Amino acid sequence: MIHIDPASELGTLLRERFGAEDFPKDAAPLVSPERHVELARVLAEEHGYRVFLYVAASHWPVVAPNPKKEGDTGDPEHYEIAYALRRPGPNTDVAHWRVRVDVGHSVPSLVPLFAGADWQEREQYDLVGVVFEGHPDLRRLMMPEDWEGHPLRRDYAIDTACPPWR
Amino acid sequence: MSVELTAQRRADPYLDLEDYDPEADLMVLNVGPQHPSTHGVFRMKLYLDGEVIVKAVPYVGYLHRGVEKLCEKLTYTQVTPIVDKNDYVSPMMNEQAINMAFEDLLGVEVPRRARWLRTVLAELQRIASHLLWLGTFTLDLGGAIGGGSTLFLYCFRERELVLDIFEELTGCRFHYNTHTIGGNRHDITPGWAKMVHEAISVIEARTHEYEAMVTRNGIYADRTRGIGVIDAGLAMELGLTGPALRGSGVDHDLRRDAPYHAYDEVEVRVQTEAAGDCMARALVRIREMRESVRIVREMVDGVPEGPICGHRPIKLATQTKIKAGQAYACLESPRGELGTFVIAGGGSGTACPYRLKIRPPSLHALAAVPYIMPGHMVSDAVAILGSLDPILGEADR
Numbered sequence: 001m002i003h004i005d006p007a008s009e010l011g012t013l014l015r016e017r018f019g020a021e022d023f024p025k026d027a028a029p030l031v032s033p034e035r036h037v038e039l040a041r042v043l044a045e046e047h048g049y050r051v052f053l054y055v056a057a058s059h060w061p062v063v064a065p066n067p068k069k070e071g072d073t074g075d076p077e078h079y080e081i082a083y084a085l086r087r088p089g090p091n092t093d094v095a096h097w098r099v100r101v102d103v104g105h106s107v108p109s110l111v112p113l114f115a116g117a118d119w120q121e122r123e124q125y126d127l128v129g130v131v132f133e134g135h136p137d138l139r140r141l142m143m144p145e146d147w148e149g150h151p152l153r154r155d156y157a158i159d160t161a162c163p164p165w166r
Numbered sequence: 167m168s169v170e171l172t173a174q175r176r177a178d179p180y181l182d183l184e185d186y187d188p189e190a191d192l193m194v195l196n197v198g199p200q201h202p203s204t205h206g207v208f209r210m211k212l213y214l215d216g217e218v219i220v221k222a223v224p225y226v227g228y229l230h231r232g233v234e235k236l237c238e239k240l241t242y243t244q245v246t247p248i249v250d251k252n253d254y255v256s257p258m259m260n261e262q263a264i265n266m267a268f269e270d271l272l273g274v275e276v277p278r279r280a281r282w283l284r285t286v287l288a289e290l291q292r293i294a295s296h297l298l299w300l301g302t303f304t305l306d307l308g309g310a311i312g313g314g315s316t317l318f319l320y321c322f323r324e325r326e327l328v329l330d331i332f333e334e335l336t337g338c339r340f341h342y343n344t345h346t347i348g349g350n351r352h353d354i355t356p357g358w359a360k361m362v363h364e365a366i367s368v369i370e371a372r373t374h375e376y377e378a379m380v381t382r383n384g385i386y387a388d389r390t391r392g393i394g395v396i397d398a399g400l401a402m403e404l405g406l407t408g409p410a411l412r413g414s415g416v417d418h419d420l421r422r423d424a425p426y427h428a429y430d431e432v433e434v435r436v437q438t439e440a441a442g443d444c445m446a447r448a449l450v451r452i453r454e455m456r457e458s459v460r461i462v463r464e465m466v467d468g469v470p471e472g473p474i475c476g477h478r479p480i481k482l483a484t485q486t487k488i489k490a491g492q493a494y495a496c497l498e499s500p501r502g503e504l505g506t507f508v509i510a511g512g513g514s515g516t517a518c519p520y521r522l523k524i525r526p527p528s529l530h531a532l533a534a535v536p537y538i539m540p541g542h543m544v545s546d547a548v549a550i551l552g553s554l555d556p557i558l559g560e561a562d563r
Contacts, residue, residue, distance in 0.1 A: 001493050002494055026493075028492065050399075050403065051402045051405055051406075051407065052403060053405060053505065054405075054523065054525045058520070082492070082507060084494065086503075088416050088417075089417060090417075090422070090423050092420070092424050096494065115404050116405035116533060119226075119530075119532075120405075127234070136180050142226070142230040142562060143227065151235050152234060152235055152238075158236070
């Protein structure tokens with residue numbers, strides 16, 4: 001399970017400089033989309049997390065409010081984008097964080113900081129549909145250019161028909 | 167070779183050709199997707215000024231099979247045989263990477279015997295994978311090594327020995343499906359250790375020969391020294407891992423730095439080279455083969471007694487229910503850090519992963535192409551691509 005200890009060096013940085021409040025036991029902490037490019041820069045330049053590991057976006061459909069639970073407002077349709085950077089060498093460590101945006105909003109791109117984010121963000125745009133703002137060349141990576149829809153969204157049926165030449 | 171152009175270590179992948187030289191008569195050369203030197207179905211568009219590459223635009227996705235989407239509809243125990251086909255040169259690594267993530271989510275302890283067995287299998291697989299790389303790389307370089315196909319066939323001959331070992335253990339020469347959540351499915355047979363010893367002594371002796379054939383060959387050296395230089399900064403920024411990162415002088419190996427399986431019980435000597443060119447990456451891989459031989463020889467006799475799986479066999483796949491959470495597990499595959507990021511959903515339908523992301527080292531290696539290829543000759547493009555050791559099944563998934 002991914003867990004960042006709030007008392008660790010990374011946890012302290014996230015708490016004090018980037019306003020992360022919740023450190024769940026089974027997931028990475030959430031950081032606001034406005035601050036996350038700065039977080040990546042600080043991690044790379046000041047803390048040695050210089051290897052770009054991955055971007056993994058996931059799509060979460062609308063959750064209707066549960067009438068049995070009082071005060072439950074449900075959850076709007078949103079994307080959750082998980083990032084990871086690695087510090088190489090004998091004291092290796094991985095910095096995980098997550099960004100949450102509602103559908104229709106974009107996430108600032110990490111390409112100006114990490115060349116490796118280029119294809120990773122293109123892949124997530126292609127398969128999940130997240131738009132990365134400031135990406136120099138946001139095209140589909142895996143699917144054909146004229147493909148309709150984003151296959152890894154939860155509302156994309158696995159047996160969606162496609163013409164035979166694909 | 168254009169020395170002054172290779173000194174420019176980081177090309178602009180978004181280069182506007184109008185900015186390069188509006189007067190230049192550039193030629194567009196399409197390489198792939200069906201091309202022997204692309205090691206699969208990789209395509210790149212090369213813009214050439216004479217014989218010098220000005221801009222390289224790679225295209226991937228020709229082998230995209232939607233593995234991640236498929237995994238969302240499969241139960242956790244059904245995922246293993248699917249991911250076998252990702253990195254089809256080292257299937258053991260795929261199985262291990264995916265099961266390590268599920269074990270982490272479930273909190274399952276892997277017995278010590280299974281961890282040792284996994285280590286031995288991983289190192290044998292590394293030898294097989296690097297042998298295949300060496301054979302195809304020398305084939306890429308064409309006439310450099312005795313007409314090209316000599317070393318290629320030698321390497322395949324030795325790789326057969328490793329595949330025989332796997333066949334004896336699992337019944338399959340490829341796509342083994344031998345790992346499961348919490349351990350392994352096939353236990354070693356009485357004569358297996360002897361078979362491994364015989365194979366690795368042959369392989370060890372031959373790797374010395376092959377290293378001499380490669381490094382003491384003038385044509386080989388000319389075609390790989392100073393070609394495709396990746397400096398450490400660019401390598402890390404691109405997310406290169408494994409031999410490509412170590413060939414750029416970064417001393418990092420997950421087997422030593424973040425030990426998994428039984429690597430904490432064995433010494434791993436990390437091989438690095440500072441030059442960052444094709445030769446450096448080749449040397450790292452050849453030395454790693456010998457390092458793997460040593461690790462296998464140390465471990466194969468001492469596989470501890472005990473169970474090989476941490477739980478009873480799962481009869482119904484839907485019995486494996488995992489509570490909500492996110493996990494990332496990674497291991498050092500022959501190509502670098504092979505990671506699995508998995509989101510397990512809570513509530514109903516938890517027998518399948520909610521979202522599964524495989525971090526393929528080959529995709530990151532291919533992303534380096536537009537940064538390092540410009541400035542080189544067309545013939546060097548093949549050497550650079552071969553030295554990155556991409557496996558398209560894994561990059562495209």
